Amino acid sequence: MENIWSFLLQTLSVSLIGLLLLVVKLLLRNRLSPRWQYAVWGVLAVRLMVPASTYGKDIFLPLPLWVETVKLTVEQGLSSAYTAFYEAVRVVAPVPWLSGGPVSVTDWLFLLYILGVFGMLGWELFASLRLRRRFQNGEPVSAQEFRRLQRMGEREGRTICAAVFLPQLTSPMVCGVFHLVLGLPANKPVEETAILHAFLYPTRWNILQSGFWRVCRALHWCNPVMWFFLRQVNHDWVSFCDHQVLERLQEEEQEGYDPGRLTGTSAIFDGEKDLKEQAEAAERRSIAPKGRTLVAVCVTVVLLCSSLLGTVEKTVEIRPWWEGDGSRQEMVAISHCNPCTTAAGALDTYAKGMMQENPLYCAMASPEARRKQLEDGFLRGEGQKTASETVLLYPAVSYDQAAEAPVKVRLEDGYRFDTDRGYRVQNLKEKDGGQTGLLILYLYTVPEGKEFVEKDRFDDMELTESYLPSGQLVCPVRVWREENRYVVEETGERAIYLSYDIPNGGAEYCERMVPELEAEKAVGKYGTMTVHRWSVYQVDNEEKAETSVWDWERGSGFCEIPKPDAAFSVIRWPWKVSYQCVDGWQDRENLQMVGLHVMPLIEEGEQPDFSELDAYLDISNLNASGSDNRGVSWNHCRVDETWDGEVTVEGVCETDTQGLAVRLIWNFEEKESFTIRGGVNDGP
């Protein structure tokens, strides 16, 4: 615990578990044995030793969110040396430590807490040493009595080194770890059962437990709820020892056993014993049924796993920005509690931040320096505006090809994002410890692109608002892991690629319009082949339709809430092969058709086999194209006066390929073939 907030989170988490255990123990009070009633506190012990943030899950309640919200409210304006304002509160260890000198009020509070911990530990040590000194000053018993007591002790597996009378004691107790000393009350007769009770306490295991609970009390000294729990632990421990005594006594002796007469016996803490509770515990021993080991173990396992692992589902999820009934601090706290844990999650969060002009979403996926700027702006109520931004614009020359030279345009009204379609990521590749690629957001209309539309293609139709071109906003990005989260940074100038067609009921966004992942060229005897490849990554953001007896059916749409732990559910590799015939092909009088057959090579070392396509080498397929379920595609072009000498084949692979094999066909005969593997051109 490195600041007051991590201590608060840890102590609240532990308190919650303690409360849970109390409720369960109360409900199973007369139903499970005293042994279980004490042993189940082991769940609390484990929880005390495990930091609250270990498994990243909430423990029944969104405590991390609540603590984070309070932290943001309190720390705003303070320059704490111990608290990271822009990071979620985390508990790294169950014990406190200082990382420097205190600066802010909250730092001083934390220092005060640490002093309190040492003070408590010091007091415990002092109390132990004082008890030890009293035993050293006690009056020894007679030799005969000592031998009798020694024999009693040996029957219980305890070897006492001495026995003394102490006037402060009201009932027997044993002190010491390695050299046990039995203390007896002075001037008062002592029953055998009381001595037996004292012998059962101080096993080394019990002493370790006692020390452990004392340390826990010191670590949580300022939490009164923890004091209450630890008192309950003490009571249950004493009840358990009573139970052990009873198990050793004969039945007729059990009837006479009255723990109410045991006062001042050694217990975990030096507090006052609650005799009424002791008597009630003794009565309960006769009610709890026996033979419940299996169910006791099962109940404890469920409690232990739940207290460690927390909830299955996250209790703190990012809310849509329009459900803004929470404060801005709470929304920032939610974003801190949901770091981007995957590259896909960071890209998804960043894209949605851009689409909704939400600086908080962008902050979640931004590097530290930019995050601070964006969060501060959000807390001040500022949004992200893109109006009047200047951007590069690439008009379309065909449905899958953009102009080579862009123009600069000024956006009058910002971006008009197609929020039903969302975004996609393309061309990711490893670079410099991260990944680079293109983040592409869909624009339903681009009014600034109206002047670049070829009007003659639309029969003098007036381009009204409904018939403006759509486009794709392409942002070069880099995504990498910064400490415990993934972040996104734009690495180049944004560009809009206009679509070739006017959306009439639905825009189409061509994946091959944007720059490719890689391009390879090969020059053969009959022409030049160019292979273009892209890769496309998408997160599943489809919101399914829901129906219930009470609700109307809702259609599916695009989920606008960031998914910081998303994974890419769709990955595909579009490709395009274009073949430009060699100069002079027009002079070949007998040339009737030119075709391309393309086969993706999936396995390493796979050899192409076009034999199945030989069936299409027929006059009936003079001007035709097709593909099969293996991803093999083909295109035959009729050679006439309108043909420009180029053949193109496109396809999509659902898995990454080792390469592409291409076969050139002239007049239904194979002329040459190429194979390109992993950027290496095997040539014809």
Add this chain to the structure above:
Amino acid sequence: MDRNRVARAVGLIAWGYLLLCFHLTVGTIVLVPNWLCYIFFLKAMGGLEPVVPAVKLLFPLGVLLGVWEGLLWGMSAVGIQDFTLLYGLQLVASVLMIYFHFQFLTNLAEIAAQAMLPQRIPLLCLRTIRTLFTTVTALPIAWTEVYPLAVVLGIVGVVIGICTCVVLFGLRKALKRGGLPLQPEMGK
């Protein structure tokens, strides 16, 4: 001791376990809710108490579990499916369920033992298996996200439920048929 009364109680319990296995749902409304099964159990406890007094320890737990199931049923009926903030209560209910069914089946096995009926061993086995199964499904692990595992767990749950019902109906039949008299237990 009236064997027929005990047999009727065992029959009620058997029906309760049968209804616990199967859910008939229309939209978001469960037509045979779990809280109904707990009503059967609580009603049956009155008939068992003279023979197995320890069963009275289960009555408060049965009431709590019935109320909890009723709350879940009501929330589900009005379309509330998100129970994440009730996770703490769900955990307590799971723990109580583990204990309740363990002890309940143990008490029924004691009745079979008193009457020297062969259903004692199957009931103890089913008790153990059911306890382990309920413990596994109560752990905070997303079993349902792995489809084959969810199917296996579902089948195992149904099989355990059916076996329990078969044994309990058998016990009821055997009790009605006659045999050794049932003696009230003395403070066990």
